[in-house]
Amino acid sequence: MDRRQxxxxxAIYEALTKLLKKKKFEExxxxxxxxxxxxxxxxxxxHFETKDQLLEEMCREMFEHVFSHDxxxxxxxxxxxxxxxxxxxxxxxxxxxxxxxxxxSAILGGESEQTxxxxxxxxxxxxxxxxxxxxxxxxxxxxxxxxxxGSFVETVKWWIGTGLELVPEEVVxxxxxxxxxx
Amino acid sequence: MDRRQxxxxxAIYEALTKLLKKKKFEExxxxxxxxxxxxxxxxxxxHFETKDQLLEEMCREMFEHVFSHDxxxxxxxxxxxxxxxxxxxxxxxxxxxxxxxxxxSAILGGESEQTxxxxxxxxxxxxxxxxxxxxxxxxxxxxxxxxxxGSFVETVKWWIGTGLELVPEEVVxxxxxxxxxx
DNA sequence: CATCTTATCGAACACGATGTTCGATATTTT
DNA sequence: AAAATATCGAACATCGTGTTCGATAAGATG
Numbered sequence: 196m197d198r199r200q201x202x203x204x205x206a207i208y209e210a211l212t213k214l215l216k217k218k219k220f221e222e223x224x225x226x227x228x229x230x231x232x233x234x235x236x237x238x239x240x241x242h243f244e245t246k247d248q249l250l251e252e253m254c255r256e257m258f259e260h261v262f263s264h265d266x267x268x269x270x271x272x273x274x275x276x277x278x279x280x281x282x283x284x285x286x287x288x289x290x291x292x293x294x295x296x297x298x299x300s301a302i303l304g305g306e307s308e309q310t311x312x313x314x315x316x317x318x319x320x321x322x323x324x325x326x327x328x329x330x331x332x333x334x335x336x337x338x339x340x341x342x343x344x345g346s347f348v349e350t351v352k353w354w355i356g357t358g359l360e361l362v363p364e365e366v367v368x369x370x371x372x373x374x375x376x377x
Numbered sequence: 378m379d380r381r382q383x384x385x386x387x388a389i390y391e392a393l394t395k396l397l398k399k400k401k402f403e404e405x406x407x408x409x410x411x412x413x414x415x416x417x418x419x420x421x422x423x424h425f426e427t428k429d430q431l432l433e434e435m436c437r438e439m440f441e442h443v444f445s446h447d448x449x450x451x452x453x454x455x456x457x458x459x460x461x462x463x464x465x466x467x468x469x470x471x472x473x474x475x476x477x478x479x480x481x482s483a484i485l486g487g488e489s490e491q492t493x494x495x496x497x498x499x500x501x502x503x504x505x506x507x508x509x510x511x512x513x514x515x516x517x518x519x520x521x522x523x524x525x526x527g528s529f530v531e532t533v534k535w536w537i538g539t540g541l542e543l544v545p546e547e548v549v550x551x552x553x554x555x556x557x558x559x
Numbered sequence: 560c561a562t563c564t565t566a567t568c569g570a571a572c573a574c575g576a577t578g579t580t581c582g583a584t585a586t587t588t589t
Numbered sequence: 590a591a592a593a594t595a596t597c598g599a600a601c602a603t604c605g606t607g608t609t610c611g612a613t614a615a616g617a618t619g
Contacts, residue, residue, distance in 0.1 A: 197565070197566065197615090197616065197617085198615085198616065199565085199566050199567070199614095199615065199616070200565095200566070203566085203567080224604090224605060224606090225605075225606070225607090226605075226606095234567075234568085235567055235568040235569055236568085236569070236570090236607090237567075237568070237569075237607095237608080237609080237610090238566075238567050238568070238569095240606095240607060240608075241566075241567085244607085245606085245607085246606090306488070306491060309488060309491075332554065332555075333554055334551040334554050334555060335551070337535070338532075338535050338551055338555075339555065341531060341534075341535045342528060342531060342532065342535070342552075342555045343555075345527070345528060345531035345534075346524060346527060346528040346531060349523060349524060349527035349528060349531070350520075350524065352523075352527075353519070353520050353523045353524070369516040369517070369520055370524075372514065372515055372516050373514075373516060373520075373521065373524045373525075373556070373557075374555070374556070374557065375555075375556065375557020379586090379587065379588085379594070379595065380586085380587070381585090381586065381587070381594085381595050381596070382594095382595070385595085385596080406575085406576060406577090407576075407577070407578085408575095408576075408577095416596075416597085417596055417597040417598055418578090418597085418598070418599090419578095419579080419580080419581090419596075419597070419598075420595075420596050420597070420598095422577095422578060422579075423595075423596085426578085427577085427578085428577090
């Protein structure tokens with residue numbers, strides 16, 4: 196990839212990240228972004244078709260960076276009771292979030308949240324597919340999936356809302372405490 | 378209120394409800410709405426400042442209609458264990474939703490969901506304030522609130538997603554089954 | 560280094576949606 | 590019947606979007 200392309204792409208991402216700290220995504224104009232990024236109008240449009248596609252791609256790339264590594268169920272873990280293994284992996288996810296606090300909490304907060312949350316759910320469904328299936332608890336399968344994931348997303352939103360005060364372990368403990376059992 | 382005002386207001390609401398079945402809210406234009414409602418452009422703007430305000434008010438009015446009655450904790454109920462009273466009241470809420478299935482599922486589904494969900498949460502926080510406070514379960518108060526309400530909203534979204542197949546009692550049973558205990 | 564390639568620039572443009580204005584008309588209230 | 594007010598609708602200004610294109614600059618290639 197041409198260096199110039201990399202440069203502008205980074206400039207756009209950084210501009211958006213910076214602007215998201217002041218304004219909601221929907222309130223931003225393309226003009227705002229290209230001014231902040233200090234690039235030409237047509238350049239922006241040669242990289243992204245629309246403003247929404249920009250957010251979309253930024254979220255996607257962030258998820259790739261943040262969660263690309265080692266989130267498949269690690270071998271040799273305790274899945275017998277289901278408890279310990281899941282807790283560990285959830286904790287792991289939260290640590291990744293904490294590391295990328297800046298980018299993520301910039302996106303969250305507006306309604307751009309939607310896009311982020313969509314990717315987050317997708318990721319969780321994949322990453323925890325194994326523990327979500329094969330697990331009879333007397334409720335419909337799809338409901339259990341949606342409930343467990345939805346309430347975890349809710350937990351993370353709460354955590355971020357508090358400014359990530361608690362350590363991930365505590366957060367997961369709270370989550371599991373509310374869920375009762377997984 | 379002048380009859381003419383009532384008429385146009387209803388026409389607008391009905392137009393929006395009808396259009397929401399085909400398109401997402403964000404994809405609708407004011408022109409679409411006033412065409413469907415068969416009113417003049419300036420008339421629309423004499424009723425609502427923006428399209429968003431229309432959605433806002435429609436949600437508000439719907440909530441007033443749907444949940445205005447008898448959702449305060451009824452006297453003489455069993456709140457000792459906490460279980461039965463809450464389950465009954467949640468069931469009650471779901472019945473109200475089912476009655477207004479048409480309007481609500483029209484709003485849900487797009488991103489207009491946001492607005493609806495906001496009102497729904499607000500309502501739940503008020504209606505269940507008593508059971509949400511004074512309830513020590515070893516997790517932070519605000520977390521417990523957000524978790525219980527958030528996961529109930531999630532449950533309702535799932536329910537609506539299935540086309541309201543289950544009866545409210547079953548839905549609440551599932552919800553409580555997942556929560557373990559309240 | 561010379562040349563080819565490609566990205567950026569930026570002004571200009573067409574387009575679509577928004578929200579306002581105002582005089583004419585129709586309906587309701589009193 | 591008269592006064593008040595809501596609707597109509599065309600016209601308008603404004604703003605954001607996304608496109609186009611020739612000129613310029615920067616990078617890739619040999």
